[in-house]
Amino acid sequence: MMFTDNTSEISQLALPVGTTLDRYIMRRQTAFPYATGELSQLLRDIALASKIINREINRAGLMDITGSAGSGNIQGEMQQKLDVVANIRFLRALKNGGEVCAIISEEDDDIICTGNRHAKYVVAIDPLDGSSNIDVNVSIGTIFSIYRRVTPVGTEATMADFLQGGDKQVAAGYILYGSSTILVLTTGDGVSGFTYDASLGEYILSHPGLRQLADGQIFSCNDGNQLDYPAYVQTYLKTCKQQRLTGRYIGSLVADFHRNLIKGGIYLYPPTVKTPNGKLRLLYECFPMAYIAEQAGGVATNGHKRLLDVEPTNLHQRCPLYIGSPQMVQALRSAEETAVKQLHC
Numbered sequence: 001m002m003f004t005d006n007t008s009e010i011s012q013l014a015l016p017v018g019t020t021l022d023r024y025i026m027r028r029q030t031a032f033p034y035a036t037g038e039l040s041q042l043l044r045d046i047a048l049a050s051k052i053i054n055r056e057i058n059r060a061g062l063m064d065i066t067g068s069a070g071s072g073n074i075q076g077e078m079q080q081k082l083d084v085v086a087n088i089r090f091l092r093a094l095k096n097g098g099e100v101c102a103i104i105s106e107e108d109d110d111i112i113c114t115g116n117r118h119a120k121y122v123v124a125i126d127p128l129d130g131s132s133n134i135d136v137n138v139s140i141g142t143i144f145s146i147y148r149r150v151t152p153v154g155t156e157a158t159m160a161d162f163l164q165g166g167d168k169q170v171a172a173g174y175i176l177y178g179s180s181t182i183l184v185l186t187t188g189d190g191v192s193g194f195t196y197d198a199s200l201g202e203y204i205l206s207h208p209g210l211r212q213l214a215d216g217q218i219f220s221c222n223d224g225n226q227l228d229y230p231a232y233v234q235t236y237l238k239t240c241k242q243q244r245l246t247g248r249y250i251g252s253l254v255a256d257f258h259r260n261l262i263k264g265g266i267y268l269y270p271p272t273v274k275t276p277n278g279k280l281r282l283l284y285e286c287f288p289m290a291y292i293a294e295q296a297g298g299v300a301t302n303g304h305k306r307l308l309d310v311e312p313t314n315l316h317q318r319c320p321l322y323i324g325s326p327q328m329v330q331a332l333r334s335a336e337e338t339a340v341k342q343l344h345c
Contacts, residue, residue: 025040042121043171043185045100046144049090051201052089053127056085057140080134090127091103094123095116099120100114100122101122101161102122102149103123104315106125106284106316111158118153118154123145123146123147124287125143126142126143126285128141130251130252133252139254140177141175141177141253143284145291146171166308176255178255182206183203186291186296191209193205194207211297212261212264214325215264216263216325217245218259219265219266220249220256220265220268223247223249229271232335257293257323267324268322278319280321281318282312286321289323293324298325302321
């Protein structure tokens with residue numbers, strides 16, 4: 001007679017499920033002196049939309065939603081079919097949730113008013129970052145930033161609600177759709193990561209208290225553009241290679257940033273001759289990532305100043321970005337300072 005040992009299976013069943021995102025948000029709600037539940041519901045709405053996007057991405061090859069949509073966005077970039085799908089899903093979730101009075105998206109020219117004039121929050125979002133990677137099954141993501149509105153409740157939102165500055169964010173995060181789907185979130189008191197458990201339909205706290213390593217071994221940039229980068233950036237990259245650091249670049253800001261957050265590194269998107277103001281968007285890419293980086297102990301700069309101190313002037317403003325481990329970002333700044341001194345000698 002064969003006997004099977006079920007001890008391992010039983011012990012697995014006895015393990016706790018863990019802290020869900022909903023439970024985490026409810027516990028954290030008391031950290032906001034003015035919170036009455038709206039922000040918590042807003043974060044749930046974003047989580048819900050991300051679950052739908054995760055499903056669409058996993059079925060993309062079976063549903064004919066890969067490839068170009070045949071149209072461009074406000075940035076002059078060709079939209080992918082999943083760009084359009086993700087934008088619709090997030091806009092719909094945020095409108096129906098009722099906690100957002102207005103939204104700006106990478107995929108839309110102007111402010112999108114939701115009709116919820118009595119809502120207290122506005123959201124800036126990149127619904128699908130790195131969408132050029134969709135067709136080749138490489139990690140992509142969503143980036144979002146949340147502000148408490150400055151215009152009177154009950155009125156239509158205006159540009160002023162979105163141009164408050166990076167330090168006014170009340171929450172920011174990203175969702176990485178990869179080998180597993182993870183939502184990384186800050187509400188201004190540290191950073192935590194939640195991994196999606198599809199069998200439960202829940203995000204489970206998997207990375208509490210995420211911290212950026214002070215130094216790292218990874219530099220991430222599009223090396224093909226190196227000759228177009230500012231001289232001090234070229235000098236820094238040459239030093240990285242001389243020190244035999246590791247070059248890693250996925251071409252998706254969320255994926256590159258997440259790897260460097262976990263392992264230690266620096267992400268660079270400098271200005272070029274073609275994009276003298278940088279390519280990444282300030283409000284829904286640079287600001288939220290900078291806020292997350294600082295909350296995790298990292299550093300973000302535009303090359304000349306702290307990134308969260310950059311003054312926003314328009315909805316789709318572009319900005320250079322250098323972000324990650326403090327010692328690596330400081331080494332880049334030192335290269336810039338040396339270049340400036342040599343220029344004035």
